[in-house]
Amino acid sequence: MRFSMAAANQTLARYLPESSPVTYAILTVSCLIFLATFIATLRETGFQTDGGGIGALLGLGGISGDILFRSGASLPLPVDLAQPWRFVTAIFLHGSIVHILFNMWFLMDVGPQIEELYGSARYLFIYVVTGIFGYVVSSSVGHFSVGGSGALMGLVGVMLALTMGRRSAGMQMLRTRLIYFIIYIAVIGYLMRGVDNWAHGGGLVSGFVLGKIMSDQAPYTPGQRKLASALGWGAAFVVILSFAMVLLNIGRGGI
Numbered sequence: 001m002r003f004s005m006a007a008a009n010q011t012l013a014r015y016l017p018e019s020s021p022v023t024y025a026i027l028t029v030s031c032l033i034f035l036a037t038f039i040a041t042l043r044e045t046g047f048q049t050d051g052g053g054i055g056a057l058l059g060l061g062g063i064s065g066d067i068l069f070r071s072g073a074s075l076p077l078p079v080d081l082a083q084p085w086r087f088v089t090a091i092f093l094h095g096s097i098v099h100i101l102f103n104m105w106f107l108m109d110v111g112p113q114i115e116e117l118y119g120s121a122r123y124l125f126i127y128v129v130t131g132i133f134g135y136v137v138s139s140s141v142g143h144f145s146v147g148g149s150g151a152l153m154g155l156v157g158v159m160l161a162l163t164m165g166r167r168s169a170g171m172q173m174l175r176t177r178l179i180y181f182i183i184y185i186a187v188i189g190y191l192m193r194g195v196d197n198w199a200h201g202g203g204l205v206s207g208f209v210l211g212k213i214m215s216d217q218a219p220y221t222p223g224q225r226k227l228a229s230a231l232g233w234g235a236a237f238v239v240i241l242s243f244a245m246v247l248l249n250i251g252r253g254g255i
Contacts, residue, residue: 022120022232023111026127027104030092030148034100037063037071037093061097068093068146072246074135074199076142083249085242087139091131092239093146095194103148110155118158119219121232126210128235130154130203137202145196150203156182157207162216 041064069075072089080086094100115123134150156178163175182204189195219228 020112020115020120022124022127023107023115026092026111026124026148027107030094030100030104030107033071033092034063034094037067038097040064040067063093063095065144068095069144070246070250072242073144073146074139075144077139080135080139083245085245087132087135088128088239088242089246090135090146091128091148091151092243094148095146099147103152106152107148110152110159114155114158117162117216118214119228121228122214122219123232125231125235126154126158126207126214127151128239129210130157130207133206134196134199134201134203138196138199141198143196143198145199147196147199149196150199153182153185153200153203154207154210157204157209158211160204161208161211164212 038061041062044067045064071093072086073093074080074086074090075083094103111123111127114126118126128151131148131151131154134154135145138145138150160175160178160182163171163178166172185200186197189197189200215224219225
C-alpha cells in the first residue's frame, strides 16, 4: 500500500506546477466556475452579447445576471451582510469571456511574483482578504458585482507598499509604473460602464495595508511558518465554506 501511494504521488507530481501552486489553483477554480456558469447561461438564455461595437466585444459570452445572482455575486447591502459568503464567492465569478481572460492574464503575470515573495499560504490569504474587502466597499455603495479584479488590485497594492521608502532605481521605476497602472485602471473604470472602481479601490487599499504589515519574504522560522500555514488554511476554508453555502442554497431552491 505504501509503495502504491508513493507511486501515485510521483505520477500526480508530474502534472502539478512546481512553482506558484496557489496561482494555478486560483486560475483553475476561476475557469471551472466560469465554465459552469457559461454552460448554465447557454441552457437558459443562449449565447450572450451586449449591443454593438466595443460593447459587443466586452459582453461576448456574457453570463446571465440571474445565474451570477444564484452563484454568489456580490449584492448591495444589507443582502451581503445576511449572506456574507457572497463577499468571497464573487471573487471567483466573472461576467464574460473577455472579463475572465483579462483577469486571468493579469493573475498569471503578477501572481507568481507575489507568491514567491510571500509564500503560497500568505499569498492565498492576501488574495482572499483583499478580494473580500473590495466587495465590502462595493456592496456598501450598492453595487451588483463579480470578478477577481479587486483581489488583483490588492496584489498591486502589496507591490506598491513594497516599493515605498526604497530608493533603488529599480524600486523607483516599479513604483512609477504601478502608479501609472493604477491611474490607467481608474480612468478606464470611469469611462466604461460595468467596471467596479469601488471594488478596485477597496482591494488596492487593503493590499497596501497588508503589504506594510507583512514581512516581504517567505516565512523561514518555525513560528512564522506555523502562522503562515494557519492564514493560508484559514483562507482556503473560508473559500470552500462559502461555495458550500452557495450550493446549499441552490439545493434548497433559495438565493
